Amino acid sequence: MGEEHRFEVIRATPDDHLAEFARDVREGLTASPKRLPCRYFYDREGSLLFEAICALPEYYLTRAERAILEAHAEEILARGFGERASDPITLVELGSGSATKTRLLIAALLHRQGALLYVPVDISREMLEESARRLVRDYPGLRVRAIAGDYEDGLEHLASLRGRKLILWLGSNIGNLERAEAIAFLRRVRERMSEADAMLVGIDLRKDRAVVERAYNDARGVTARFNANLLARINRELGGHFDLAAFRHHALYNEAEGRIEMYLVSVRAQRVRIEQLDLEVSFAAGERIHTENSYKYSPEEITAAATAAGLRLLGHWRDPNALFSVNLFGRAP
Structure with missing residues (x-):
């Protein structure tokens, strides 16, 4: 194709x-x-x-999150979905941007299951088209169904996807919401998750x-x-x-x-x-x-927000300098 x-x-x-x-x-x-x-x-x-901000020396968030994904992508997938591939996983990303860091998970999923449907959601149609073209060029086993819209549009589409899903919310985008709004949004994601799904959230940590x-x-x-x-x-x-x-x-x-x-x-x-x-x-x-x-969140605040949203923490990873965290959640019973 x-x-x-x-x-x-x-x-x-x-x-x-x-x-x-x-x-x-x-x-x-x-x-x-x-x-x-x-x-x-x-x-x-x-x-x-x-x-351009993400490449700046002062902007630690992108480097720290990328380091976590480079070191732990396969472990994250195993923690969320088991060591061996069974039913294929669809990758959904809220606020995908250029999807540069996402490539680490795309590569790990393609290695695991051979083919992959990636559903990025972003407000910038131009950015979506550019990143989608680059991705399908670089990964022959990849299909991209991009949604030009906001988070709510992404949630609406999420409900229509069948099979197991890994939902990404990276870059500490959660931080742009008030804390109560973040919990409410996580709860809306949870309502559209099955017990077989997982959600991976990048969260900046409190610091100096x-x-x-x-x-x-x-x-x-x-x-x-x-x-x-x-x-x-x-x-x-x-x-x-x-x-x-x-x-x-x-x-x-x-x-x-x-x-x-x-x-x-x-x-x-x-x-x-x-x-x-x-x-x-x-x-x-x-x-x-x-x-x-x-x-910014402390580890205790992350756990409390997840619990309030009806999610359970499956795994928590930090970069070596403890600047940033990547958190894997499943749907709580």
Whole structure:
């Protein structure tokens, strides 16, 4: 079967995604305090910037998670599904991005069972198409059925898949949800899992403030450009007139809450017009737009969240520096 016939991209996002973006921008910039949802980081430009962030020396998360998967991919599969292949496993990934780390599990599954269906879910259709083409080129036994949509679209498709599944949620994407929201989402995944399925979740661990803050305030300013791309996207898609130089990136670690908080800070008093919203937004000097939280977890918090979601911990792996964890869950009785 040719490469073109071994992948498809299904658009789950509604055609009115621009209207949804406009609604969320209006709601967020007229709120007090101002906010913008972090899911809008990931247009094509934002997705490319995030891939650049993952390669930065300060951004330990990607390296640590990759090291865990390199060392333990086969052990993870054996812990979740037994030592020997029986029924084939379908690999589903929520928030797949470029799927670079996922290749370690794809290779291990292909070695185990010879053929594999991979179902990546990502908000960026362009990133999905690019990664799917590369994957089917590099792995002859692989089929890719990509879902261009959000997590909820992925869950909807998950319910329709038959057979055993390994559900991936890597990159500490769980950290972008409030802790109660993360438990609620894990519970929704659990409701769509059978007893034969497993879920693998990458979770950043609580650690020293300086290490965390360096990861989100890199010396090259890539994270700052990633953050500012939210405003650039409003300019591109909604006729905004944001001067990107009039906002600065700010990321701080809230130790009590165990989370990084990211903001765009207005460097002066200003008014910004957004044409398609027929809206003018006022900013005081120093006023912040909240753009993202990234929660960190202790091992005890991971276990507690899983238990509250109706999941049981099948395995827990950390990198040698104990910066990051990869956790395998099964459905609790």
